[in-house]
Amino acid sequence: MKHLVVLTGAGISAESGISTFRGNNGLWENYDVRQVAYIDSWYTNKALMLDFYNRRRRQLQQVKPNEAHLILAELERDFKVSIITQNVDNLHEIAGSSTVIHLHGELTKACNESKTEVIDIGFNDITLGDKASDGSQLRPFIVWFGEAVPLMETAERVVRSADILLVVGTSLQVYPAAGLINYTAKPIYVIDPEPLHINHNGVTLIREKASKGMELFKAFLVKGKPLST
Numbered sequence: 119m120k121h122l123v124v125l126t127g128a129g130i131s132a133e134s135g136i137s138t139f140r141g142n143n144g145l146w147e148n149y150d151v152r153q154v155a156y157i158d159s160w161y162t163n164k165a166l167m168l169d170f171y172n173r174r175r176r177q178l179q180q181v182k183p184n185e186a187h188l189i190l191a192e193l194e195r196d197f198k199v200s201i202i203t204q205n206v207d208n209l210h211e212i213a214g215s216s217t218v219i220h221l222h223g224e225l226t227k228a229c230n231e232s233k234t235e236v237i238d239i240g241f242n243d244i245t246l247g248d249k250a251s252d253g254s255q256l257r258p259f260i261v262w263f264g265e266a267v268p269l270m271e272t273a274e275r276v277v278r279s280a281d282i283l284l285v286v287g288t289s290l291q292v293y294p295a296a297g298l299i300n301y302t303a304k305p306i307y308v309i310d311p312e313p314l315h316i317n318h319n320g321v322t323l324i325r326e327k328a329s330k331g332m333e334l335f336k337a338f339l340v341k342g343k344p345l346s347t
């Protein structure tokens with residue numbers, strides 16, 4: 119089976135009702151992204167950080183995978199599919215994808231402050247005073263700006279073994295994740311409604327929302343249909 123490696127970002131979950139990060143004037147549901155996405159903010163305002171991620175976790179209960187997530191899961195019939203996602207939602211897993219690498223963490227998990235202990239919390243809130251077993255405040259298992267991305271090496275290895283790289287719904291502005299496209303010399307397909315300028319040879323842009331773009335891409339991969347809309 120050919121190995122299809124898929125790098126996803128916030129855009130793949132947009133049609134499920136989860137806002138993207140950029141393109142909303144830096145606001146995420148009225149929070150300033152800069153205040154809730156940096157490790158420094160954790161040390162200055164834990165209550166705000168916990169509140170933000172508690173809200174996002176609760177929202178996860180209301181949303182469902184869309185056609186794009188579902189098609190990616192379906193493609194496992196014909197391809198070995200590895201998903202590398204920057205998303206902290208669990209919509210790929212709910213859609214049925216079996217190999218999902220969460221580069222930036224997972225909302226349904228919590229960890230101690232040194233990130234050495236990770237626990238499943240499902241959709242439950244984390245509140246100030248909830249302690250990990252080492253006595254530190256329990257925190258969301260999220261990779262904030264200023265923190266290491268421990269799964270990068272794994273992701274690089276997976277991209278190197280790709281026969282095809284598909285990129286869906288990411289502005290490719292955040293490193294190191296955005297640099298992953300440089301680990302393959304194989305064809306790269308990008309699904310995004312915006313005209314992304316990607317500095318890389320061999321990129322085919324499919325300018326569609328994720329669900330429509332995935333339908334076209336599946337017909338192309340499985341039935342050899344042209345990628346035009």
Ligand code: APR
Binds near residue numbers: 314
């Ligand atoms: N279908 C596909 N793509 C879409 C859709 C849609 N329906 N709607 C928007 N997009 C595209 C946008 O055009 C943009 O290129 O999705 C992309 C979303 O980009 P960002 O908001 O920057 O999200 P992402 O690339 O995932 O952000 C990377 O930055 O804030 C951090 O850690 C956070 O993981 C996140 C990382």
